[in-house]
Amino acid sequence: MYKFLYLFVFFVYSAVxxxxxxxxxxxxxxxxxxxxxxxxAGFIPFEVKDNKGNWKGFDVDIMQEFAKKYxxxxxxxxxxxxxxxxxxxxxxxxxxxxxxxxxxERQKAVLFSKPVYTVIVSAALLNTPENKEKYKTFSDLDSxxxxxxxxxxxxxxxxxxxxxxxxxxxxxDTESDEVxxxxxxxxxxxxxxxxxxxxxxxxxxxxxxxxxxxxxxxLAMAAxxxxxxxxxxFNEFLAQIExxxxxxxxxxxxxx
Numbered sequence: 001m002y003k004f005l006y007l008f009v010f011f012v013y014s015a016v017x018x019x020x021x022x023x024x025x026x027x028x029x030x031x032x033x034x035x036x037x038x039x040x041a042g043f044i045p046f047e048v049k050d051n052k053g054n055w056k057g058f059d060v061d062i063m064q065e066f067a068k069k070y071x072x073x074x075x076x077x078x079x080x081x082x083x084x085x086x087x088x089x090x091x092x093x094x095x096x097x098x099x100x101x102x103x104x105e106r107q108k109a110v111l112f113s114k115p116v117y118t119v120i121v122s123a124a125l126l127n128t129p130e131n132k133e134k135y136k137t138f139s140d141l142d143s144x145x146x147x148x149x150x151x152x153x154x155x156x157x158x159x160x161x162x163x164x165x166x167x168x169x170x171x172x173d174t175e176s177d178e179v180x181x182x183x184x185x186x187x188x189x190x191x192x193x194x195x196x197x198x199x200x201x202x203x204x205x206x207x208x209x210x211x212x213x214x215x216x217x218x219l220a221m222a223a224x225x226x227x228x229x230x231x232x233x234f235n236e237f238l239a240q241i242e243x244x245x246x247x248x249x250x251x252x253x254x255x256x
Contacts, residue, residue: 023226023228024229025226025229026233029094030070034072034073034075036075036093037074037075037077038077038083039059039078039084039096040080041055041078042176043175045057045058045195045255046058046099046254055076057254058117058251059097059099060097062238065237065250066234069237081152081153081154085109085222094223094227094230096110099117099193100219101155101218101219103155103158103217105158109225110225111225111231112231114220114238116220116221116238117218119193121156121191122210122212123189123213124179124189124190124200124210125188125208126209131188135188137211138213140211141211142166146166148160148164148189148190149172149181150170150178150190151173151174151175160191170187175196175200182208198210221234
């Protein structure tokens with residue numbers, strides 16, 4: 001009887017252990033020696049490419065440190081925003097690191113890491129007396145005759161779909177296209193996060209003024225839902241660099 005009970009318990013324990021070990025996502029990456037990351041270059045200051053094609057940015061630095069910790073070669077793959085999740089799910093990359101906002105819709109498709117940064121959905125308008133008189137708050141943008149630009153597939157686009165009742169919403173393929181739409185006065189404003197707007201204003205030397213919404217967004221890395229082990233390893237790494245000061249140094253480099 002006791003022998004039978006022992007064998008039964010051993011069988012259950014082995015089955016549970018086998019189920020836990022079935023996810024070998026991280027081991028597979030270690031074995032290959034390569035960490036493939038999908039990202040969209042041009043999202044200042046999270047990921048950009050310089051004139052020589054070298055990647056840099058907040059997300060890029062974090063992924064470089066993660067790869068370095070486990071002696072992996074980091075391969076950044078330039079991908080359109082609306083192509084990030086499809087590329088991940090079809091196995092073209094192991095991770096998404098692209099200033100991706102956690103949303104309920106995206107959580108149905110991918111597994112997010114712990115947040116790496118928090119932003120505020122905001123609108124950028126040309127700093128003119130007419131604009132400042134007409135648009136004093138973010139909600140003033142939702143008015144007849146107002147055209148608002150966003151980047152296709154962005155969290156701002158998802159937010160505005162449920163927000164706009166009167167204004168016209170126009171989607172553009174890249175961040176530079178939505179910025180140019182405002183500069184060329186084809187739209188009244190573009191909506192992105194507050195960090196991107198501040199960087200665009202600085203880098204492009206455009207006199208924008210910003211209206212802030214009440215919508216905040218947590219940015220995180222993402223993996224396939226089945227790759228729980230990979231996300232756990234990344235979350236452990238994130239906690240480590242937050243504790244040892246590396247995260248603070250990277251943050252200061254790009255946001256101060």
